Amino acid sequence: xxxxxxxxxxxxxxxxxxxxxxxxxxxxxxxxxxxxxxxxxxxxxxxxxxxxxxxxxxxxxxxxxxxxxxxxxxxxxxxxxxxxxxxxxxxxxxxxxxxxxxxxxxxxxxxxxxx
Amino acid sequence: xxxxxxxxxxxxxxxxxxxxxxxxxxxxxxxxxxxxxxxxxxxxxxxxxxxxxxxxxxxxxxxxxxxxxxxxxxxxxxxxxxxxxxxxxxxxxxxxxxxxxxxxxxxxxxxxxxxxxxxxxxxxxxxxxxxxxxxxxxxxxxxxxxxxxxxxxxxxxxxxxxxxxxxxxxxxxxxxxxxxxxxxxxxxxxxxxxxxxxxxxxxxxxxxxxxxxxxxxxxxxxxxxxxxxxxxxxxxxxxxxxxxxxxxxxxxxxxxxxxxx
Numbered sequence: 001x002x003x004x005x006x007x008x009x010x011x012x013x014x015x016x017x018x019x020x021x022x023x024x025x026x027x028x029x030x031x032x033x034x035x036x037x038x039x040x041x042x043x044x045x046x047x048x049x050x051x052x053x054x055x056x057x058x059x060x061x062x063x064x065x066x067x068x069x070x071x072x073x074x075x076x077x078x079x080x081x082x083x084x085x086x087x088x089x090x091x092x093x094x095x096x097x098x099x100x101x102x103x104x105x106x107x108x109x110x111x112x113x114x115x
Numbered sequence: 116x117x118x119x120x121x122x123x124x125x126x127x128x129x130x131x132x133x134x135x136x137x138x139x140x141x142x143x144x145x146x147x148x149x150x151x152x153x154x155x156x157x158x159x160x161x162x163x164x165x166x167x168x169x170x171x172x173x174x175x176x177x178x179x180x181x182x183x184x185x186x187x188x189x190x191x192x193x194x195x196x197x198x199x200x201x202x203x204x205x206x207x208x209x210x211x212x213x214x215x216x217x218x219x220x221x222x223x224x225x226x227x228x229x230x231x232x233x234x235x236x237x238x239x240x241x242x243x244x245x246x247x248x249x250x251x252x253x254x255x256x257x258x259x260x261x262x263x264x265x266x267x268x269x270x271x272x273x274x275x276x277x278x279x280x281x282x283x284x285x286x287x288x289x290x291x292x293x294x295x296x297x298x299x300x301x302x303x304x305x306x307x308x309x310x311x312x313x314x315x316x317x318x319x320x321x322x323x324x325x326x327x328x329x330x331x332x333x334x335x336x337x338x339x340x341x342x343x344x345x346x347x348x349x350x351x352x353x354x355x356x357x358x359x360x361x362x363x364x365x366x367x368x369x370x371x372x373x374x375x376x
Contacts, residue, residue: 046139049201054194055135064136112143 023051024062025077031070033077037061043080043087045114067112072105079106080115117141118154118202122161125198138202151210158203162223166230174236182244186265188231196223217276224276232273232282241266242287246294252329253298264333271336283336292342295326299350312359312366319351 023037041048050057057063065073079096086093098106121138124130145154169188176184200207200219207218217225232238245266248258267287274282299322306315326347330340352359360367 046204049139049204050135053135053201054130054198055133055138056131057135059131064134066136067140112140 022061023047025073026062026064027068027070027073028066029070031073033073035077035080039084040080043083043115047113047115068109069105072102072109075102075106076109076113076115079110083115119157119161121202122158122165122199125195126165130198135202139205142203143205146206146210151206151214154203154206155210155214155216158199158219159222159226162199162226163230166226170231170234170237173231174234178240178244181240182248182259182262182266185237185241185269186262189227189265189269192223192227196220199223221276224273228273228277228280228282232270232286238286242290245287246291249291249329250294250298253325260332267333267335288339288342291339292346295343296346296350299347300354303351303355307355307358312362312370315355315359319347322351323347 021037022034023040025033025035025040027033037051041051047063050063051061052058068076075098082096118138118141121133124133142154145151169192173181173184173188197220200223203219210216211218216222245263248263252258267283270283270287274280274284302322303319306318310318323344326343327340330343335343358366362369
């Protein structure tokens, strides 16, 4: 699991001059999550604004999210993949599991990220 | 506060140092906690301040640089407004719609129009320069079309933010059509006095094509083309139709008579 993170981290560093494949999302506590950049952009309008604009996030390809805890951000990243996979899909869409104790914070985060 | 400073930094082209997330979150929380009005008014005041600085510079810019400065200022304004709009996207989608206020980008256009464009020694001088450039082209000189085009495009954009203000039509088109009419009225008289009818028609046709080409190159809206060509037609052809037919020796009646001999 950690090895995977390192591999993705190296990939992000190598390709940072032109449209890198991955974006780094950082939680309130400093947890780093990597995900496919295009997926993030297509699934979250707020992330799209950040990565396609002229501010720091677009330069560094890193998004700090100091209002979102690590355990919520992890779920959000899963959701963004889920959304990208099943949007415009004709196949049967499986339910996205949400533990009830996460529901409220997840809702708040989703509203903020417009996804 | 944070957002006021950010707007300053954006104007100074330092946006890449700023965190979009921080600014977006600030605005987002303000609106979420029912301070949308405060935010909106604050942004409006900040934009106004910057535009007042801008117009002061333009007012003092001498004619030779004014079209270039105007065009450059407009481009900068658009870039700035896109960034500010993006930060305030949540407000645009909630408070603005609920309270029926102008969208942030449109607010920028509105303020630009009333603060910068309508400042007496700016708008009027720019119009004069635009007309002068067109007059020079008609006399055969080269001008910087990209500057004129940028400014004319700006006028069309400024009118779009406000339902009632058709800036392009009222500030430019009206007077452009007027000066066009005067120009071709005079030119047609002087052409006629020194050319054969056939030659005259050739020159008139060339002028028509030239005006069409210029309108296209300057991105004039298609609504200008009709009135423009109508004026050309009237001044160059219709007014002198009789004369063209009756001209001694070279008039069309004379030419026909010769043919039938």
